[in-house]
Amino acid sequence: MDELLSPILSKYNYWVYITLMMIGLYAMIAKSNLVKKIIGMNILQTAVILFYVSIGAKQGATIPIIRHGHEGAAAHAVRAADYINPLPHVLMLTAIVVSVATLGVALALAIRIYRQYGTLEEDDIATRITGDIRKSP
Amino acid sequence: METIVSIKPFLAVLVSIAAVPVLLSSRSANIREGWTFVAAAAKFAIVASMLPSVLDGAEFVYTVAEVIPGAALGFRVDAMGILFALVSSFLWIVTSAYSIGYMRGLNEHSQTRYYCYFALSLSAAVGVAFAANLLTLYLFYEMLSFATYPLVTHHQDREAQSSGRKYLLYIVGTSIGLLLPAMLICYDLTGTLEFSNRGLLAGKVSKELAGLLLLMFLFGFAKAAVMPLHAWLPAAMVAPTPVSALLHAVAVVKVGVFSIVRIFTGIFGMETLSSFDLGSYVLFFASATILLGSFIALSQDGLKRLLAFSTIAQLSYVILGVGLLSTKGMIGGVIHIAMHAFGKITLFFCAGAIFIATGKKNISEMAGIGRRMPITMTAFFIAALSIIGMPPCGGFLSKWYLVLGAVEAHRSPVLLVLLFSSLLNAAYFMPIVYRAFFCRPEANPFGNEIREAPVFCVVPLVITAIISVILLFYPQPFFRLASLAAAQMTGM
């Protein structure tokens, strides 16, 4: 029992992100409302972001801000193990921006679709489309 | 053997491609046809200018681009190549004259397109003749397939559409499905595709693989109409007669057969073929095609269809000659390319002339036509003699050498095939001639005054008929070229 629990407990960050990612994927694929799909997409991207952030964490480390002025970089040697890795956070800032941009584009498209078909449910849109096809010569 | 590096082979190919923009922009039909003649004459002149050196044993070489390591786009003019190029380019001049008479006589549409694609097709044919390696040959072979498609389907009606589909199916289907992989297997085995007198694959291929490749090449070149991949040829008879005449009696089908000869000699080589006893397979398919083709021709009523099946049979004589793997057989086969070309083109010209003058396409309706069109039918008679292989016509020479070759190779069944097929040829040609000339005057539906086809149609067919006769008595330069070719390829 111990051998089973210990990898699960120690690597809980991975389990969290995998769960989130699956939820996101499920929403994107299985749900028929476009907004829910968009939310699912966002959850998927958030899962990846959380994964990155989590791998920067270290036990017993503090935030990566060095408390001295501009006396010169070589003045103080820094023990890397005391500070959590800032790089994944930086990368994920970019990724969050990308995610927001994607969200913006997706919502813009969704608004256009809503104006065109009057609904955001995929099945209804499909019905509307086949109806249009039958009507046009 | 002397090798001359010269741009002439490339020029010979380019001449007619360059003519296309000129043709497209010609203001009047006369200017357009005039330029066609200029291009045809220029092509013939360039080819003929290389003749003396080749007769002395030299070769012209020219590389255009090194596209693939070991297989450049290049030209090499040797005896067999220049024989084929001479025949095609000369006959193009003649056919252009005939086309003028025919197309104007019937007031055909899209004539400019016709002349343009004709020019492109001839470029491709000369390209095949002068190809230095299998890649270049393949390139021009494909170019020919696509350049002749608009010619075959010229009438653009439903019949043309289904014939066009058959044409593509057989010719492009085999070139992509059989020829391309065979070519690539050769490349994989040897790293190059150059035709060599000993045979590229000599010593590098096992018996089974050689047999497989042989079959792939034999049927991959569907333009040679080896049975059972022959059905496109009768279907292509929907084309206007000059197309059928030059392309399907001379250029397209001869390209197929020429390519097969090139493959046998340049890729396989006589030694490989004889040591693996692959000649027997070749002889089998060739003989079958000859006999079946002739039999089917017997039952045809449409004149062009009969000629088509006759062509199918005659092409396999060339393959037969090479399959005998003997010097005399090779000479016979190669020179048959020339003899058959002149004879068959005459026959097609006659068929077209008959159609223009009387509107008749079926043999059953042609009784008594000799009274009305004596010149045409006499030419028909002479050409038929050549195809059957009787003196005083050139076809006799090629048949004679085929017989000698069969004896030299100790293949007596082939002798029987040659004899029997000649009888069959006579059986389907002679009745036409007989009925044309000897029918009761009062029952002649054509009346008894002479009314030939337009001059532009009659003169070419007379020229080619006369040449068919001359070729027996003075077969140069073709005979010398064929002997040279045979010597080069059998290494004797």
Add this chain to the structure above:
Amino acid sequence: MTRQLPALIIIAPLIGTFCISIAGWINKRYCLPILIAALGISLYASIGLLGLVIQEHGVVYRLGGWDPPWGILYQVDYLNGLVLIVIAVVALINAVACRKHVLEEYPDRVGPFFTLYSLFVTGLFGIVVTADAFNLYVLLEIASLSGYAMIGMGNGRAPLAGLNYLFMGTIGASFYLLGVGYLYLVTGSLNMADIALILPDIYESRVAMTAFVICMAGLFLKMALFPLHSWMPNAYTHGSFAALGVIAPLTTKVMIYVMIRISLTVFTPSFVFDRFRIDEAIVWLAIIAIVAGSLLALSQSRLKKMLAYVIVAEIGYMVGGFWLGNRQGITGAVLHIVNDAMMTLCVFLAAGAIAYRQKGDDFEKMEGLFITMPFTMSGFVVAALSVIGVPPTCGFFSKWYLISGGIAAGQYAFVGALLLSSLVHVVLFFRIFEIAYYRPEAGHHGGGHSSSVINEAPLDMVIPLLVGAGLLVVLGLNTGFLVDRVIRFAVPAQLI
């Protein structure tokens, strides 16, 4: 100046994006010239870069002067030098040709469209020129988002198709990001060359394999490898021709470039082909893609959708060729990136010109086109011959290398699939030619001349098409130069 070329190639369209955006508010007629100017600069830069690479075997540019692995490195070698030129040429030709399409499809959004166009090209250049795995993701998303928006801007069913494209593309990009995350986790670096140095020690670890598989899965989604292709036919059918002319030829090819880059530079051939033996499985996947794409194309009745499925098959060629793992196959795949981009461009330009004149791209609208639109159809015929694989067009030569690679690897199923799809392409294109050529109602021997009048597409659509068609032949004849001087060095030396 030449030292700055790697940066210049990105900065030109990036600044162009902002300029176009502003110009769009002032007067929309300034937009296209700015775009063409920016693309012209990029083309110049890309040619200069390839020349520099041939001279010096590689160009390196440190963004901001920072050394890797802290800084982002732009590195141009033979492989991406070639792809850069392809992107520049295709983008430029299409920019010239798309003006009338833009005016027709989005007359009130000219500025935004060209802004997105410029941004899209910026993203593509960035993907190709960067040597940093995360930077690649950022630029990938820049390009993708612009692409989604360009497609979604269209009319009719375009927004829905665009949204679906967005969903699929985002999943793919997220997977790629995840794969990079695993790589970073286990190597501590984001620089491609750096990762390649560290990885060999941990080739056997599950992390490396996981990272590879996840990256590849994401890329396969983005490049529309069957069966992950479903977004593509819809997106390409409903998108406008102006957008498609640049998206169709480039998006999937650049993704294939990324796949090659990750496999050869980051993971190196000794891992990808020798240790981690999934190459055969991927080749089989490619074979299925080729066959499925070709057969599905047969059942279409709209030109754009048929072409989309043809692209699915072409992707199969390149993926299969690469994963054969031998020199011929990889050469074929890289060569096909170049050739297929050009062929696809020409084919979509032709389709766009036809659709512009005939007001639609259904097959029934194509009757008698050989007479009414002879120049367009000539360009279309050349492009079709290239897709079929007829020499001397370029399509033949990349097929040559691919088949050659297949034979050398003993993968005869791949060879068979290639030949089968060539034959299917003959049928596909000749079906269209038949409709454009035959007049079933005509009599047996046509009496006189046709009465149709030439109604060609506008000159600024036809000329780029003919230039493209000419390039197809020029590329074909110069295959020897391309392979010998450029692609040969792009393939790692140890592969046979």
